[in-house]
Amino acid sequence: xxxxxxxxxxxxxxxxxxxxxxxxxxxxxxxxxxxxxxxxxxxxxxxxxxxxxxxxxxxxxxxxxxxxxxxxxxxxxxxxxxxxxxxxxxxxxxxxxxxxxxxxxxxxxxxxxxxxxxxxxxxxxxxxxxxxxxxxxxxxxxxxxxxxxxxxxxxxxxxxxxxxxxxxxxxxxxxxxxxxxxxxxxxxxxxxxxxxxxxxxxxxxxxxxxxxxxxxxxxxxxxxxxxxxxxxxxxxxxxxxxxxxxxxxxxxxxxxxxxxxxxxxxxxxxxxxxxxxxxxxxxxxxxxxxxxxxxxxxxxxxxxxxxxxxxxxxxxxxxxxxxxxxxxxxxxxxxxxxxxxxxxxxxxxxxxxxxxxxxxxxxxxxxxxxxxxxxxxxxxxxxxxxxxxxxxxxxxxxxxxxxxxxxxxxxxxxxxxxxxxxxxxxxxxxxxxxxxxxxxxxxxxx
Ligand code: ADP
Numbered sequence: 154x155x156x157x158x159x160x161x162x163x164x165x166x167x168x169x170x171x172x173x174x175x176x177x178x179x180x181x182x183x184x185x186x187x188x189x190x191x192x193x194x195x196x197x198x199x200x201x202x203x204x205x206x207x208x209x210x211x212x213x214x215x216x217x218x219x220x221x222x223x224x225x226x227x228x229x230x231x232x233x234x235x236x237x238x239x240x241x242x243x244x245x246x247x248x249x250x251x252x253x254x255x256x257x258x259x260x261x262x263x264x265x266x267x268x269x270x271x272x273x274x275x276x277x278x279x280x281x282x283x284x285x286x287x288x289x290x291x292x293x294x295x296x297x298x299x300x301x302x303x304x305x306x307x308x309x310x311x312x313x314x315x316x317x318x319x320x321x322x323x324x325x326x327x328x329x330x331x332x333x334x335x336x337x338x339x340x341x342x343x344x345x346x347x348x349x350x351x352x353x354x355x356x357x358x359x360x361x362x363x364x365x366x367x368x369x370x371x372x373x374x375x376x377x378x379x380x381x382x383x384x385x386x387x388x389x390x391x392x393x394x395x396x397x398x399x400x401x402x403x404x405x406x407x408x409x410x411x412x413x414x415x416x417x418x419x420x421x422x423x424x425x426x427x428x429x430x431x432x433x434x435x436x437x438x439x440x441x442x443x444x445x446x447x448x449x450x451x452x453x454x455x456x457x458x459x460x461x462x463x464x465x466x467x468x469x470x471x472x473x474x475x476x477x478x479x480x481x482x483x484x485x486x487x488x489x490x491x492x493x494x495x496x497x498x499x500x501x502x503x504x505x506x507x508x509x510x511x512x513x514x515x516x517x518x519x520x521x522x523x524x525x526x527x528x529x530x531x532x533x534x535x536x537x538x539x540x541x542x543x544x545x546x547x548x549x550x551x552x553x554x555x556x557x558x559x560x561x562x563x564x565x566x567x568x569x570x571x572x573x574x575x576x577x578x579x580x581x582x583x584x585x586x587x588x589x590x591x592x593x594x595x596x597x598x599x
Contacts, residue, residue, distance in 0.1 A: 162234030318388025398585025
């Protein structure tokens with residue numbers, strides 16, 4: 154097992170990883186920018202190293218500084234969390250070249266899945282169904298017009314290197330394809346330094362359903378069921394559930410069997426999430442994330458498993474030690490992503506938190522790095538807390554969520570807590586029959 158783990162992240166996910174390390178008896182090294190000197194993940198770490206100024210590219214994305222911090226503190230492994238360098242194959246390679254373990258998949262798999270065009274063709278070759286679309290990148294406008302007409306409008310132009318919902322544009326008809334194709338490429342070039350785009354049929358009422366997998370790289374691949382992440386704004390998830398209100402156990406088992414056998418064939422290792430759109434009883438693969446997801450806690454609650462602990466064990470070369478038939482699903486879990494944003498306009502609201510009172514009680518989990526007196530810096534992602542509830546049934550989980558949201562107090566900055574309170578009161582949400590377009594309409598209607 155590792156002697157010391159450097160956590161190359163900040164905020165709630167740095168704390169989340171620290172907690173798993175502490176329970177395994179492994180000391181941790183926190184890294185932080187000058188803006189985060191007072192952050193909770195620094196306060197709770199065994200050691201900490203300042204790695205640069207506030208802008209992420211000079212600190213949390215600065216591979217050389219992070220590797221130096223690992224070297225001088227004697228860490229023998231790096232956990233990247235999510236975001237930042239977590240899906241950067243070059244970084245994973247550098248970590249390994251320095252003789253450290255990267256707690257994640259192999260650089261080759263990160264690279265393969267990081268290019269969505271390559272990921273789709275790899276999955277198609279393994280028999281996983283895809284959303285109908287272009288066969289690879291579409292590099293000129295004439296081809297875009299031709300392929301869009303063949304797929305049938307509306308179509309979505311998507312960046313091969315995309316992430317976080319960026320570089321994605323809808324064309325409703327032939328008049329809109331030029332504009333969508335050009336803006337998607339411009340956005341992709343600016344955000345990812347890669348303007349390769351492809352086309353997909355724009356589905357009108359899908360759900361976003363994703364599957365959590367773990368593989369030990371020694372032949373054992375298991376899945377931990379699905380998460381329904383259909384409640385999105387601007388293609389970004391806001392509320393996630395395990396399991397999906399729309400899926401039967403038989404559908405889950407069939408999807409899981411197909412996905413795990415595909416990943417076994419490519420020799421995948423560590424945690425991963427396969428994302429699908431689900432409409433009219435059909436699944437279509439859209440992408441795979443080769444890291445821990447923000448919404449992983451809902452899976453942990455229904456499966457009674459610590460995914461970060463498993464990631465660390467696998468990276469240390471241990472076998473999973475259990476199989477698919479050992480994994481049970483108990484009850485229902487829901488997560489709300491609470492951000493430092495105005496709940497009406499979604500304008501970020503960094504600033505000083507003067508009071509913080511998280512909810513508690515049976516079946517309530519709060520993953521947050523907030524504390525009273527903390528100043529939320531303006532430089533990073535606005536996620537400040539995740540509220541996760543777990544209960545025997547979905548209805549009980551909703552009742553618990555309503556109760557926990559009412560207890561939750563954050564004073565000093567605006568947060569999206571009031572939005573979550575409105576969602577939980579909505580009968581459409583309560584019925585669970587929403588699609589990926591539901592939340593945009595809900596937000597627009599208020
Ligand atoms: P990113 O990597 O930027 O998150 P994804 O490919 O995962 O991009 O898609 C993000 C979200 O965009 C999906 O969860 C879904 O809501 C929407 N989306 C993606 N592809 C399609 C599609 N073909 N039709 C309709 N919605 C889509």
